[in-house]
Amino acid sequence: MSTRGNYKSKNHELILEYMQTVPGKHLTVEEIHAALEQRGCTIGFTTVYRQLNRMVDDGLINKYTIEPNMPACYEYIRIARPEELLNCYHCKCEVCGRLIHLQCEEISEFTEHLKSEHKFTLNPMRTVLYGVCEDCAKHTKIVR
Amino acid sequence: MSTRGNYKSKNHELILEYMQTVPGKHLTVEEIHAALEQRGCTIGFTTVYRQLNRMVDDGLINKYTIEPNMPACYEYIRIARPEELLNCYHCKCEVCGRLIHLQCEEISEFTEHLKSEHKFTLNPMRTVLYGVCEDCAKHTKIVR
DNA sequence: TTGCGTGCAAAGGTTTTGCATGGCA
């Protein structure tokens, strides 16, 4: 968590507000920077990096690292109900790149199982399940 | 898949043989390079990178990217029984960085659930579950 | 006034690429 108190800055607000308009969407720093510039505000890349990492520490934003030499993705966490955090998994299709949100009974049961049986407290907001989505499975031979 | 035919090279064999001696273990390029040097063979970093990526393409090795500016991890895939692929999940502790292998009934059931109910064919070899391990949970306050 | 935020430039880390050389078939 942050220890910098309630210091508010224009840029912090601008970035957070923008991220909140696209909850659940995964954006790179470059995309976020471009979106902000398009909204008429000039801002440095460094600031975007710093503010986003701040929000990650504060638990407002999730960060996903896919590949080396590829930009990381940031996503605003909509904290509607706390239980939602346990019930929502992210699935990324390795073929088309689509990101799918899943939510069901079995998923929260599985999270509970990891905790009670394996003593592992899952962070579903940081975890990405890789695999192949329905559409792509039709067009691809998968031996698994 | 590779299109380079059956071209064999000394280094390819050396790297593959070494990786096969540590199946399921996650190693960085630096660690692999050091292990090979210790075995008396001089080899360039570039070659290690190239050969490993080749093996990833060929489906012999898995590559895990944890954080930007952090080395990726490579792991030899032991293809003993195909079902094993469905039963093994990787859990990474966000606090101490430890990587844990999990294997149980519920895990393969969950993989099946994703497939039958959500039409999502999970690739457990590429997926990393993030969270907090037992030891670290004792020393850390987690509000989740 | 004090402390944090900002932005540029530079540095940091890992990974990839260019190119000349060497090895396998």
Place this chain on the structure above:
DNA sequence: TGCCATGCAAAACCTTTGCACGCAA
């Protein structure tokens, strides 16, 4: 001979850091 592998150095990539300046409290 022809194609691929190798290795060094250089480049590429994303990200972080140093430092001087500016803004908020």
